Amino acid sequence: MNNASPLPVVIVGGGFSGAMLAARLAERGRASVLIERGDGVGLGVAYSTPLDAHRLNVRAGRMGAVADRPGGFIDWLKTHHPAQADPNSFAPRRLYGLYVRDRLAAVEADRPGAIRRVKGQAITVESQTVILSSGERIEGRAVVLATGNPAPRTTGADQGGRVISDPWAPDALTPIQPGDDVLILGAGLTMVDVLLSLTAQGWRGRATAVSRRGLLPHAHGVKHDAPIDLPPEALAGPLSARLSAARRLAKAHGWRRVMESYRPITLDLWRAATDAERARFLRHLRPWWDVHRHRIAPQIAAELDQILGEDRLAVRAGRIRAVKTSAASVALRLTTRDKAEQTLSASWLIDCTGPGHDVTTAPLTAGLIAEGRARLAASRLGLDLDEAGRVLHADGAADPDLYVLGPPARAAFWETVAVPDIRQRIEALTDLLAR
Template sequence: MIERSRNSVIIIGGGASGVILTAHLLRSTDPGLRVTLVERRDSFGKGMAYSTILPDHLLNVAATNMSAFPDDPGHYWRWLVENRLVAANAGPVYTPRGIYGRYLEHVLATCVERESATGRLRLVKQECIGVATTQGGVEARLADGTSLVGHVVVLATGHDEAPATDQNFALRVGSAEDTPLDPDARVLVLGTGLSMADAWLTLQHRGHKGEVVAVSRRGLLPWPHQKGNPIKLDSADIPLGTELSYFVDWFHKLVRETEKAGGNWRDVVDGLRPFNQRIWQNWPATAKRRFLEHTKAWWDIHRHRMAPQIHAKVSEAVRSGRLRLLAARVLDTQPDGDHGRKVRLLPRRSRETETLHVGRVYDCTGIVKDVSTGSIAVIRSLTDRGLARPDPLRLGLDVTPDCAVIDASGSVSDRLFAVGPLTRGTFFEIDAVPDIRNQTARLAGRLTQQSAPGFR
C-alpha cells in the first residue's frame, strides 16, 4: 500500500532532531504543508539520548540554553518553571536528560494539538528500511510493507546505537544484551568521556560494587562546567583555513592573553563556540585528519564538559579506586569462562602489556564510525544503492552546508536531506541541542521557502 500526500516532508527519526525540525516546519503558515514524522521506537521525542530515567544522567548544557527554538531561548526554562521542576530564581541548572525528553514530548504534543484540525502533521510508529527517489519526489519504505510518498525526505536518525563492527565484543549500556551482571565483577568501559560517566552512574544505580576500568588512548576525563565570561570574538579575529599547528598556536596564545586579563580557558572555548562549525568547514582536509587523530581527545574534555555535580561524583570514584582511568589501547580480546572476557591492553608510553579479566565490556567510545556499515537500515540502504555516501572522513553522511545529501557520483540531491549527528562530517559540532535547533531552523526555512525563525 502506498500513501500519498501533497507538499509533504517525511522525517525519518523521531528523536530530538526530528521533533525539533517538525516544530520548526509547522511554524510555516502554508496550509498545503504536510509533515510525517516516522519513529521506530514506542515514543517520540526521547530517542536514545533522552530515554534514560536515571536522575544522575544530566544534560551537559545548562537549562537556560536548551530551548528548541533559537528565537525563543527561554522556552525550555519557562516550561521547567511552569511545571514546578525548577525555581524561577535558580542558578545554573543541569536537568536530568529524562526531563528534557518530557519537554520534547511536550513540544511535539503542542504541534499535534495545534494541527489536529489542519491534518498537516502525522506520526507514524514504524521503522523506515529504505528510501527511493521517484519522478515526483521520494518514497519511504516501512518495515510493515507500506510506503509513504512525498516531495522531500529528511534523515534525522541520530546516533547509531550498535557498537562499532570492530568492537562487537562490547555492549551498549541499556541494550537488550545488557543482562544482569555479577555485582562484584570487574567491568571494562571503552572510552573515558561523557558516555563513560553515564555508564558508571548506571552501574552504581544498579548496585555494582566491582572495579570499573575505563580505557581510552589518553585516559582523559572531561572537565566540569564553571560560571565564566566568554570572550567576544569576530570572525576576522579567527585564523580560518590554516593548518592545525598554526591554529593551535593561535588558540594557546589567546588562552594565555585571556588568563593575563583575569579569565580562563573556558572563556576562550565558549567564546569560540559560535564559530566552531565555520572553523571546521574552513580547515583543509589535512587539518581535519590531524585534529581527529591528535587533538580531538584534548578538545573534547574542554569543550564537552560535565555538570559540576556529576564531575564531583566521578572524581571521587577515581580517588577512592572504584573507577580507574587508563590510557591504553585494546590489542585483543577473547572469551574467558562462561560470560567474561580476557582483554589485553597496551598502556600509553609502555611496551609492557596488561591483561584484564572482566565480566563485561561496555562500548562508550562515542560516535565516530562508518555509517555505511552501521546498523541503521535506511542509511545503509541509501549508501549501498549510491543515493548517499559517507563524508570523506566517514564521520557521517556527505552533505552540503544546506544539509542536502550528496550521492556516490557527487551530485547534490534536491529531495534528500539530513540533520543532526548524521551531518557531523560537514558540521562536526552538531550533537548538542543549541546546534541542532539552529540547523533545523535553517533547513525548515529553506523547505518552506521562508526565512528561518531567528535568522531573519
C-alpha cells in the same frame, strides 16, 4: 493549512532532531510524517533515561528547543517543575525529554493533522519515498534522515554474554552485581553515564576505563564563562599556529572562556577547513577538543571525583588488541602508550566508545551509497553533504529532495550534537522546506 504541495516532508527518526523539525514545519504550515521505530518519540537515546542523575551537559537557560527562544525550557520548568527552573543549572535529562514531548504534543493539538506519526523501521529510500520493513511506502515532497545516535560498534554483538555492546539497551546493565568489577571501553560521556547508572543500582565494584588517550571529560564552571575576543592568529593560518594561539589565550584567560569563544564560529571554521586540515584535526586534536568542548555538569564531575577518590575507577590509555570471554569473566588485551602489552580482566566489559556511525554498513545509507545517490565524506564521519544539509551524489551533485539532520550530519557541520547547534540546523532546514 496552505501547503504548496499536498505531499508531506518525510522525517526518518523521531528523537529530538526529527520531532522538533516536525514541530517547526507544522508551525510554518508544512505537513510532515514522523517515522520512529520505538515508542519514545521526542526522546532519542539522551532523553529516554529515567535517572535524574543523568543531567544535561548544557545549562538549562540555553536549552530551549527553538532557535529564537533559548529560554523555552526554563519557561516550561517554571510551570511544571519550578524547583528546577534555574537557568544556570544542569537539569535532569529526563525532564528535558518531557519538555520536548510536551512541545510536540502542543503543536499537534494546535495544528491537527499537520504531523502524522508512524511507528516502523525505515529500510530504503527510493526517490522521495521511504519504504518500511513492513512493506509500507510513504511518499513525500522531501526526505530528511534524522536517525540520531546508533549504538557503539567497537566490540560487536557476538562476543558472548559478558560483553555489553549497547549500554543503552533496556536492562543492559541489570545483570551486573554490586561487587562485580567491570572493564569499560571509552572514557568519555557515555562512560560517565554508565558509572552513574551502575551506582544508582547499588554497584560498588571497581571499573577500569580504557581509551586511546586516557582522557576524562572536563567539567563546566560553576557559572557561565564569558567568551573573549579572539585575535586574528587564533582564527586563521596553519592549525599548529592556531593551536599555539589558543593555548596562550587559555593560560591568560582560562580554557573555558576560550572554548566559549570558539563555540559560535566552530561551524564557519569547519566549513573553511580543507579535507587535509580536517583529517589532521581528527587525527591529532579531536580527543582534546571533545573533553574540553563537551563538558559535564559540576555535580557530575564531583561524583566522578568521588569514585576516583575511592579507588573504584582507573583509567588506562592504550589500543585494544583482543577481547576474550569465558562463562564468568572477560579479558581485554591492549597495547599501552609506551608499547607494552597488558591484559585486563573483569566480570563484564561495557562498550562506551560512543555512537557507532558507519554509513557504509547501516542499511538505509549503505543502499544510497551503493546506488550512487550518496557518498562517504572525505573525513569518513558520515555522508557527504552540502551547506544546506543536502546529500551529495557520487558525482558531487546535491540531491534536491534528501537531507540529513542532527548527529549523522557531523561530516558537514561537525558540532551537531548539542541542542543549541541542532536547533540552528532545524531552523535553517525549516526555512528551506517551508518555501
